[in-house]
Amino acid sequence: MxxxxxxxxxxxxxxxxxxxxxxxxxxxxxxxxxxxxxxxAGGMKARAAVSMLRGARSRGELRPGAPVVESTSGTLGVGLAFAGQALGHPIVLVVDRELESSMRSLLRAHGARVEVVDRPHPVGGWQQARLERVRELCAELPGAYWPDQYNNPxxxxxxxxxxxxxxxxxxxxxxxxxxxxxxxxxxxxxxxxxxxxxxxxxxxxxxxxxxxxxxxxxxxxxxxxxxxxxxxxxxxxxxxxxxxxxxxxxxxxxxxxxxxxxxxxxxxxxxxxxxxxxxxxxxxxxxxxxxxxxxxxxxxxxxxxxxxxxxxxxxxxxxxxxxxxxxxxxxxxxxxxxxxxxxxxxxxxxxxxx
CATH class of the missing domain: 3.40.50.1100 (Rossmann fold)
Structure with a gap:
């Protein structure tokens, strides 16, 4: 590893x-x-964030220095910012406009790029809207890795x-x-x-x-x-x-x-x-x-x-x-x-x- x-x-x-x-x-x-x-330091979800990035690195799905893109309502974002600093990966976080401005500022202060979606999906709400933006960013950023926290073992x-x-x-x-x-x-x-x-x-x-x-x-x-x-x-x-x-x-x-x-x-x-x-x-x-x-x-x-x-x-x-x-x-x-x-x-x- x-x-x-x-x-x-x-x-x-x-x-x-x-x-x-x-x-x-x-x-x-x-x-x-x-x-x-x-x-x-990174809250509870830093444990999951480190685990997901380490697992992806061990399988060759995440290359050294490659960007990590994920949807978050805030707490996982802090964990991923922590994991990104610890393991050497830029972090791109997709949030929605209902996320507190203070949390957006904190995520940026920890070095994350923050993307904000401004309208909910008609069926899946804010969560689905964020996920659709994640997929767009993964297609745009070379070597980007999406941890998919909802389904990743x-x-x-x-x-x-x-x-x-x-x-x-x-x-x-x-x-x-x-x-x-x-x-x-x-x-x-x-x-x-x-x-x-x-x-x-x-x-x-x-x-x-x-x-x-x-x-x-x-x-x-x-x-x-x-x-x-x-x-x-x-x-x-x-x-x-x-x-x-x-x-x-x-x-x-x-x-x-x-x-x-x-x-x-x-x-x-x-x-x-x-x-x-x-x-x-x-x-x-x-x-x-x-x-x-x-x-x-x-x-x-x-x-x-x-x-x-x-x-x-x-x-x-x-x-x-x-x-x-x-x-x-x-x-x-x-x-x-x-x-x-x-x-x-x-x-x-x-x-x-x-």
Missing amino acids: TEPTNPGLLSLLRGTPLAHVHTPLPDQHPGFWAKLECLS DNPAGYHGLAEEIVAELGAADVLVCSVGSGGHSAGAVRTLRRHWPRLRLIGVDTVGSTIFGQPARHRIMRGLGSSIFPRNVAYGEFDEVHWVGPGEAVDSCRRLAAHSFVSGGWSTGAVALVAAWAARREVGTRVVTVFPDGPQRYLDSIFNDDFCRANGLLDRPIANRPVEIAHPQALEVHGWARCRAVHDPASAVEVPA
Whole structure:
């Protein structure tokens, strides 16, 4: 394998701590463990980014110094910028106009070229519009490589190390709670963890308006989890249940975490924290672990901005202490926290028993 251009960077990916969180979310609970990937230099998705680029280099699909082109809603972009510096590749990121200007500036500051699409695809929304621009850029740039985070098996493979760190730090767990976007960290982490803890249960956390688990596609405020396409990295057969969380609920969780635990984050962090607290409260003695993918800095103009939250109706609303139960993902369209124990791949006619 070709040596990294900046090997010192890669040492910053590992060794993130576990915190025991007791913040009321919204009620008291016995506590859960959170892997603080926000304290990694490139955030959680830098693990996947490095894995995907290294895999492509080892197969000869990515030549030394060749450009890497990918679609991102922000977090993977930071990870790819990290991987590009570590491994010596220029990074071209396709974002959409709804991505925060501060995040665009950060990506450019890390050396990435940022391409912005200005209108959503009529069927696949912003995600599909970004992917179409990725394909155009790959045709234009000599030697360009597209990691295809949604379908690339090197994405989940990047989280084996994260899972082994959890095992070393925690020793045992009963429930893993993961946000689901590309499907990478849930698939990679649970497969490794179940080699140590075969009875570990996996709870997936999606956002309302996402199609991943069979709900209809709608405009989504929450970024970083959810999808308007069907990523093949989502390991449907590994999930025991799925929860959908609304943006008001995620905002409440993020703000509670910031005020009481000091460690907080974005939409994914708020969503998984709410569900992890519920899981810990539901059955006394259950050891629950989750992953906080990034920190709060990116969300100062959204989650932590009162004007933004009021404009979107996200403040001063009652927060349930348990989800609404639905029998099947197509039983009804959910608009807030809901739970379903029938997990299946919407792109397949075969249902996966929970």
